[in-house]
Amino acid sequence: MSWMEQLVQTYDENERFAGRDGIDGMKAMLPPVGHIIQNAQIELTLSADGELIRAEVIPKECRATLIPCTPDSASRTSSPSPHPLHDNLSYIARDYYDYVKKPPRGETMPYLLYKKLIGSWAAMGGNTKVQAVYHYISTHDVIHDLIEKKILYADNAGKILEKWENKEIERPPIYSVVAGDILKSMVRFRVIVDGDDCPEL
16 A cells, blocks of 8 residues: 555544544644645624624634635745635735735735635535625725724824834734734634524634
């Protein structure tokens, strides 16, 4: 048996653990095929019609998020390749470049790639939650909404405030959970649908 066949056999034998957390003292979740685990810093809760209900900074102990991925997005480095659902602000926010101090030149906008990917998923029909996410990212300015909800903060020039330096006012939670560039924050979605007791995606 080849190493690849052994790997598949091992995964198949442990399939019942895939996507489940805290089983028999396991410290790490076994992602199902086509998924990875990323730490999300921001959670957006949407209505079934794609309107923002709530935005929150995720506490450090709750950040691990199981997300669907493509082969390209699972191993992305410098070239843009979106995850199909949850992703960084640069992918989900159509107004991202309005808030960046030095926007790159000649680069494909990650948002357009993300919108196309989730748009084709939403167009398949049958998944109200994916359709809600697509509607939200297509018709709303995510970073503007996060500033309004006091999750992110803008400086005097209207760009994202990357470091909190005001010692007189308590530091907002986002500056405690994001190490580095605030605009690289990972966002995960929840969608509230009547009759569905699991808003997580």
